[in-house]
Amino acid sequence: MTSLLEGAKKLVSRSSEIGTRVQGLEQAVDSAEGRVDDALIADARSVVDRAAGRLKLSAEHTVVALAGATGSGKSSTFNALSELELSAVGVRRPTTSWATACVWGREGAEELLEWLGIPARHQVTRDSMLSTGKEDHALQGVVLLDLPDHDSTEVSHHLEVDRLVRLADMFVWVLDPQKYADAAIHDRYLAPLASHKDVMLVVLNHIDTVPEARREGMLADVRRLLDADGLDGVPVLGISARHGWGIDELKKQIAKRVAEKKATRARLAADVRAAAVRIQEVSGNAKVGSLSTERIAALDDAFADSAGVPTVVKAVEDSTRIRANRATGWPVTAWFSRLKPDPLKRLHLDLGSAGKQLTGAARTSVPQATGVQKARVDTEVRALADQVSDGMGQPWVTAIRRASVSRLPDLGDRLDRSVAATDLGAEKIPVWAGLVRVLQWLLIVTAVVGAGWLAVLAFGSYARLPEPPTPAVVGFPVPTLMLLGGILLGVLLALVCRVLVSMTAKRRARAADKRLRDAISSVSQELVVQPIQSELAAYSTMREGLAVALK
Numbered sequence: 001m002t003s004l005l006e007g008a009k010k011l012v013s014r015s016s017e018i019g020t021r022v023q024g025l026e027q028a029v030d031s032a033e034g035r036v037d038d039a040l041i042a043d044a045r046s047v048v049d050r051a052a053g054r055l056k057l058s059a060e061h062t063v064v065a066l067a068g069a070t071g072s073g074k075s076s077t078f079n080a081l082s083e084l085e086l087s088a089v090g091v092r093r094p095t096t097s098w099a100t101a102c103v104w105g106r107e108g109a110e111e112l113l114e115w116l117g118i119p120a121r122h123q124v125t126r127d128s129m130l131s132t133g134k135e136d137h138a139l140q141g142v143v144l145l146d147l148p149d150h151d152s153t154e155v156s157h158h159l160e161v162d163r164l165v166r167l168a169d170m171f172v173w174v175l176d177p178q179k180y181a182d183a184a185i186h187d188r189y190l191a192p193l194a195s196h197k198d199v200m201l202v203v204l205n206h207i208d209t210v211p212e213a214r215r216e217g218m219l220a221d222v223r224r225l226l227d228a229d230g231l232d233g234v235p236v237l238g239i240s241a242r243h244g245w246g247i248d249e250l251k252k253q254i255a256k257r258v259a260e261k262k263a264t265r266a267r268l269a270a271d272v273r274a275a276a277v278r279i280q281e282v283s284g285n286a287k288v289g290s291l292s293t294e295r296i297a298a299l300d301d302a303f304a305d306s307a308g309v310p311t312v313v314k315a316v317e318d319s320t321r322i323r324a325n326r327a328t329g330w331p332v333t334a335w336f337s338r339l340k341p342d343p344l345k346r347l348h349l350d351l352g353s354a355g356k357q358l359t360g361a362a363r364t365s366v367p368q369a370t371g372v373q374k375a376r377v378d379t380e381v382r383a384l385a386d387q388v389s390d391g392m393g394q395p396w397v398t399a400i401r402r403a404s405v406s407r408l409p410d411l412g413d414r415l416d417r418s419v420a421a422t423d424l425g426a427e428k429i430p431v432w433a434g435l436v437r438v439l440q441w442l443l444i445v446t447a448v449v450g451a452g453w454l455a456v457l458a459f460g461s462y463a464r465l466p467e468p469p470t471p472a473v474v475g476f477p478v479p480t481l482m483l484l485g486g487i488l489l490g491v492l493l494a495l496v497c498r499v500l501v502s503m504t505a506k507r508r509a510r511a512a513d514k515r516l517r518d519a520i521s522s523v524s525q526e527l528v529v530q531p532i533q534s535e536l537a538a539y540s541t542m543r544e545g546l547a548v549a550l551k
Contacts, residue, residue, distance in 0.1 A: 067171060
């Protein structure tokens with residue numbers, strides 16, 4: 001947009017921000033595209049393109065368009081202003097869809113006329129040899145256009161009017177006493193251009209055909225109709241192009257606006273504002289909402305529930321308890337625990353790194369989400385989208401909702417992968433459990449040695465062999481102490497370890513729950529939160545652009 005800003009500097013003083021406002025509208029259009037109605041965006045983008053094109057062209061010329069209905073005397077007014085017979089009038093007017101242009105000051109106007117699409121054969125330079133002796137410096141810098149009749153039966157005529165009305169810097173609407181209240185001009189042109197009233201003049205031609213006593217009343221009626229169209233303050237002049245009445249005043253009004261060099265700026269500013277207002281009306285003016293931590297936490301909980309996190313956490317606790325009890329239990333009975341299935345293995349969450357390499361991507365056997373769990377996910381996603389879009393226009397509400405669910409079809413697979421990829425910390429038994437296992441086997445060995453010793457003593461007594469001396473401790477034979485102590489201490493140690501195992505299992509379950517929920521949170525961020533944040537960023541950028549365009 002560098003050339004746009006350069007054009008703005010050529011057109012107006014440094015204090016003008018028209019180029020910046022056009023950039024603001026362009027920023028808003030880019031951000032709203034694909035979210036706001038396509039026709040509205042296309043219209044706003046055409047405003048940006050027209051403004052950018054106009055800013056690059058001559059700042060010394062003002063395009064003034066004469067528009068009116070058939071028989072309004074528009075071409076007569078055109079001839080009266082130019083003081084030349086340039087445009088055919090009445091029955092002599094050609095049935096052409098092209099406008100006629102009269103230029104005061106040709107230098108620098110060629111590119112502007114080309115941009116307007118006026119063929120060379122329909123261009124006349126006011127200070128050329130055709131007007132020698134009639135030089136008129138009051139309208140220096142004016143490009144006066146005589147448009148086709150807007151109510152012509154020829155479609156090409158009113159299409160050309162519509163095209164040039166969008167390009168002109170200033171409008172002079174020529175009405176006549178017979179059709180000044182015609183809805184065709186009020187509903188199609190005057191009322192829709194209410195935002196452009198600063199670059200508009202209205203003349204009531206053929207005032208000579210109205211009885212003098214009724215002229216003031218008719219002009220007042222035109223004033224009333226214009227006020228109803230939202231065009232309060234637009235000058236209304238009574239003229240007679242045939243007799244030259246009021247032409248000098250009309251010329252002064254045009255010359256005044258041209259000399260101020262404000263018409264082009266005002267027209268572009270009005271176009272930009274009107275387009276920005278239309279976008280703002282459908283987009284709303286709500287401030288950019290932030291995603292509340294409570295709503296995100298509720299969404300994460302719904303995702304975790306759908307992913308089966310409670311089931312996996314319970315499996316981690318149960319698996320840790322089984323494995324640790326097997327390691328710390330009394331070896332004589334601990335082997336019975338091997339008959340119990342490991343909950344993590346049943347969920348395919350204990351494959352190990354080698355197993356995951358064999359299966360490619362790790363998959364789990366966590367139960368599929370139930371209908372209730374899926375409904376909860378949908379509810380939380382909608383609640384999050386509705387919260388941040390509160391107060392926005394319907395297009396943005398729809399865009400945010402669409403973004404919030406755009407990646408939900410991948411949810412089940414992503415959650416399953418996240419659960420499978422999470423290190424649950426349940427694969428290895430606690431270090432202290434390994435020490436207890438060694439101690440338990442030492443006690444078993446002690447009990448077996450004690451039992452063997454007692455068996456040898458019993459066999460010697462049965463065989464009437466000399467009884468060897470048996471050491472004793474506090475009156476109890478050592479072999480008996482070894483047997484009973486090994487058994488009793490092993491059972492007691494197993495019971496004490498059960499308490500420690502339960503505490504360890506719960507601690508690991510809490511750690512696994514946190515890791516799983518962190519993994520699930522990253523999925524919710526990627527699939528739901530980030531798409532919503534992208535829409536919020538686009539909405540914020542659009543609001544910033546509109547604020548610049550509307551200032």
